[in-house]
Amino acid sequence: MKVDFLNLKKVNARYEEALRDACLSVINSGYYIGGEQLDAFESDFARYCGAAFCIGVGNGLEALSLVLRAWKTAGKLADGDEVIVPANTFIATVLAITGNNLTPVLVEPDPNTYNLTRAGIEAHITARTRAVIPVHLYGQLAPMDEILSLAKEHDLLVLEDAAQAHGAQQHAVKAGSWGHAAAFSFYPGKNLGALGDAGAIVTHDPELAHVLKALRNYGSQEKYQHIYAGVNSRLDEMQAAMLRVKLRYLDEDTQTRQRAAARYLAGITNPQIVLPTVTHPLAHVWHLFVIQCENREALQVWLAEKGIQTLIHYPVPPHKQPAYAQLNSLTLPVTEKLHQQVLSLPLSPVLTDAELDYVIDAINAFR
Numbered sequence: 001m002k003v004d005f006l007n008l009k010k011v012n013a014r015y016e017e018a019l020r021d022a023c024l025s026v027i028n029s030g031y032y033i034g035g036e037q038l039d040a041f042e043s044d045f046a047r048y049c050g051a052a053f054c055i056g057v058g059n060g061l062e063a064l065s066l067v068l069r070a071w072k073t074a075g076k077l078a079d080g081d082e083v084i085v086p087a088n089t090f091i092a093t094v095l096a097i098t099g100n101n102l103t104p105v106l107v108e109p110d111p112n113t114y115n116l117t118r119a120g121i122e123a124h125i126t127a128r129t130r131a132v133i134p135v136h137l138y139g140q141l142a143p144m145d146e147i148l149s150l151a152k153e154h155d156l157l158v159l160e161d162a163a164q165a166h167g168a169q170q171h172a173v174k175a176g177s178w179g180h181a182a183a184f185s186f187y188p189g190k191n192l193g194a195l196g197d198a199g200a201i202v203t204h205d206p207e208l209a210h211v212l213k214a215l216r217n218y219g220s221q222e223k224y225q226h227i228y229a230g231v232n233s234r235l236d237e238m239q240a241a242m243l244r245v246k247l248r249y250l251d252e253d254t255q256t257r258q259r260a261a262a263r264y265l266a267g268i269t270n271p272q273i274v275l276p277t278v279t280h281p282l283a284h285v286w287h288l289f290v291i292q293c294e295n296r297e298a299l300q301v302w303l304a305e306k307g308i309q310t311l312i313h314y315p316v317p318p319h320k321q322p323a324y325a326q327l328n329s330l331t332l333p334v335t336e337k338l339h340q341q342v343l344s345l346p347l348s349p350v351l352t353d354a355e356l357d358y359v360i361d362a363i364n365a366f367r
Helices: 008-013 016-029 036-049 060-073 091-098 118-122 144-154 206-215 237-247 250-267 296-305 322-327 333-341 353-364
Strands: 053-057 082-086 103-107 129-132 157-161 181-185 199-203 220-222 289-292 342-345
Touching: 008 016, 016 036, 016 237, 036 053, 036 199, 036 237, 053 060, 053 206, 060 091, 060 157, 060 181, 060 199, 060 206, 082 091, 091 103, 091 322, 118 144, 129 144, 144 157, 199 206, 206 220, 250 289, 250 353, 296 342, 296 353, 333 342
Parallel strands: 082 103, 082 129, 129 157, 157 181
Antiparallel strands: 053 199, 181 199, 289 342
16 A cells, blocks of 8 residues: 555645636636735635734745734834744744844753743743744644743743644634734645645734735835835735635544544554644644654654655754754754654545554554
């Protein structure tokens, strides 16, 4: 048997007719940037997240970057200010910080949930700390009630990196509705994926939304009148139309992912494998199912020989990347161990029970 890590052709084939109709409607409309589809998706996604505003942008990195840029524009952040971020995140989170001339403060995550903790953040707060970016890694919400309580005590801005957590919720509050703002990616492999690059920012703050809409469009709210030194980062009509189609099925797909993850959790019994920890049943939407194994390379080869495709998210942490030579001397043992041992198993809405059981049996047979 061959088990793909993620077969996007199969994923999107389920909506093929609706996606074709959506594309055709955009083609026939004559409006390809900043039209009705964008307005409708922004309204739909804001409502889905429980937020007041949604601002569609080019991708997830720009969603993060533009929020920080808007806060600088509003005088809430200044060059050199410190932003706390988990050390085991994808590099995009750190790029957004340094790209705004801010200082990333890398904090070790909880080794079981992979997310920031209140205690970890608190230990790194200094007189220069102005913001924290909790990353809902792999699809599980960080402990946002604890983080928000701490942020309020220290007057910190909170920007959720929700790039992997579409629909994750706790206490009936979804990712995107907790912080002062949240950044989403709609990269094709995400739980809510476009058919190209796309991203969005959600927020309850009307002033922030107002500035962001200008910043994404060359700093302009009125054509040829530029209030800010902005950028070109717009979610186009075609991607917005396709995202509107797929958003209708997101909750159903999430439930399928949760059932698949439950099957993995119940079935994998190999003592060499550390299974992910779930803090709350609905807090995890399983963008990725990530295990830990000390003998990861051998396990990955073993599974590949059996036709099972796996991936590593991520093999090298940001502080060990050549792009951040100034951080290479940092020692972050929890993060470094995770990056040496994590392995992502196949998980998608189109995996069959037979395929899941095949993966489980192969892992349990690994010695």
